Amino acid sequence: MGNVFLNLMDPDEVKEIIESLNIRRKIEKIPLSDVYQRVLAEDIYASINLPPFDRSSMDGYAVSAKDTFGASEDNPISLALIEKIGAGDVPLKKVGQGRCSEIGTGAPLPEGADSVVMVEFTDIKEDNVQIYEAVAPGTNIAARGSDMEKGRLLLSRGTLLTPDKIGAISAIGMSEVLVFAKPIVAVISTGNELVKPDQELRYGQLYDINSETISNAVKSCGCIPLSSNIVKDDYNSIMDKINEFRNADVIITSGGTSAGAGDVLRQVVEDMGRVLVHGISVKPGKPTLIGTLPDENVDIILFGLPGYPVSALMIFEAFVSQFLREMAGVLEYNEKKELRVLKLSRRYHSARGRSHLVLVKIEGDVASPILKDSGAITALAEADGYFEVPKNVEIIEKDEKIKVIPLSGF
């Protein structure tokens, strides 16, 4: 196997390759009560008029407007009260010609009525209502279909189902909707030095971090992570583990960056499929690998992240997260995710020729770069987001404005 020299690619070139990958979105029908944070996979049209009937938007009296013409404080008009209609009631009597019905907010308008006089502009004496204000037809009424006519588009495919949008679906009485199925993402940590939690550390060993970090980042992109046990850094162990996950849509490995071991993953992917990227001109995360493994339908995509936890998470955020969201159907995420424009706390010096991804801690409107090496765990404990320094920028001055991208999951 030996050392393979990395052919470093520009970050933008890598992003183009990722965007050109074939993905297949699966869809599924689920109950409305389970759709929170899922993504709509169908256009939803109003199957009924909204509101479904002419209704009162105030508490008051349903009248024929012309019966009120001329009414004023000084010169009230008296109408005979013939019925009381609350929300959910079905009106039985016809108003107009000197007759009116008491009506509650949301209650259906009785026959003959074209407007509602607010209770504040009336007075009641026995069964006679004094009307102190003239109303025009349509006053205080929400007409059938005035909010949305039956057949119109209510929500589009690709809508993230937040509480308000779920409410809109409830309004037309749907109890099940088509959503994009969550892609299945296998997460594999490789490394001879890694052990699982709660075990005693022997000299030279570390607790596995990336399994949890990447699995949870996968959740934040609307996908389902499948976690594996830790895999040793050798050809057969890695190949066997990848074969175990041939049912996944995406496989994400991390680690194998110890001397020469990076080449093992490359060799496995070359033997099983195709290596598209090996080496990105970015810091941290240079030895990243991207490949495809042939499958019956659409190829399985494999991302090989670096082993250091900060590097793995940064490459995930910058190159993998958006791809997973696309696959999960979260089409509008990018435009709605707000970049925070913040002041840099100190001068930042970047090495030329490589893009930098820099973790920051946010306090108020100030972002402080976390200047620790990629093996530092405290960087993860402190980080709130990161910013990108393009390869042609060497220095960003203190107090300059930078665009901070929040980390996934907040």
Next chain:
Amino acid sequence: MGNVFLNLMDPDEVKEIIESLNIRRKIEKIPLSDVYQRVLAEDIYASINLPPFDRSSMDGYAVSAKDTFGASEDNPISLALIEKIGAGDVPLKKVGQGRCSEIGTGAPLPEGADSVVMVEFTDIKEDNVQIYEAVAPGTNIAARGSDMEKGRLLLSRGTLLTPDKIGAISAIGMSEVLVFAKPIVAVISTGNELVKPDQELRYGQLYDINSETISNAVKSCGCIPLSSNIVKDDYNSIMDKINEFRNADVIITSGGTSAGAGDVLRQVVEDMGRVLVHGISVKPGKPTLIGTLPDENVDIILFGLPGYPVSALMIFEAFVSQFLREMAGVLEYNEKKELRVLKLSRRYHSARGRSHLVLVKIEGDVASPILKDSGAITALAEADGYFEVPKNVEIIEKDEKIKVIPLSGF
């Protein structure tokens, strides 16, 4: 019962009352694999040094620095290679006095070594390594405890557990953590006109919207919603339903705003406990009620939202959501939730004397107010967020900057 006049309170006064409510936070221990988006209920201290041993941060050769002094391109120093140490290996041999060991990134330093020469500055001939660069002690080494010493604070109580923070916990090998238990919130829709999904609408009936809207908004605040069936707008039905949910931490009702019906909820709460607020000087949402029901330990808090879906959601967002997040322990949410400063698309005119909560649709950096009545469902379908107009502001001009608060769940 009769009509009770609302004693309209100022929004700020209402917020103070809500902040002064007694809440009891429960905690629970759960596996690390389940903690995504939960909130840490304990301070976590590093139980081991990070890194746990002196390790190499590069691929290269572990040396005693003084053996390299004087080495240069022209004048390399030759060291005998005695061992190869990969990540996870335990070094067996001592270096120094003309001896070195090959070492991988992340591998533990052998006895006698105090620095690593990068592989780029070496050459190997049989078992002899040519060193082309002198290094100072400590070069390319991450010393034991240099990232964090055992015993130091790694993460604080109240931290939202995002992927990066979960990774930091993994680093010290913890497999279970204490988190705040999710508060239980009963969600009750009242209204004689309401029916559940998939049923045929009779004249004057509407599908229930608030059960789904509010239940999902409750989820977005880190709480567990318990949904009830729809409840009729009468004293006994409402009281029975509330009694059914005496195990909840919070009860949220909506509806009962049809003529006179608002008073039913008030009467129930007065008879079961205490009414703290009935009427807020805000549009929409004036008839909102807040009360407490005595319980063995801490009172159950009851929020009575208006029935119109937009009103119910706006009052939830503006008055209830922050309270639920506090109860769920999401202490840092408020400072991290970003308000978006956007341009108003058109002149907005607000009635004097009441605060306004105005839904907006966001396109680019422009926010367009959704000027529909609170019964409009399309407002929910279109909304991205809302802004507040204080009661003493009557007009906001086109293109003025406003602070838009995103709706929960995005």
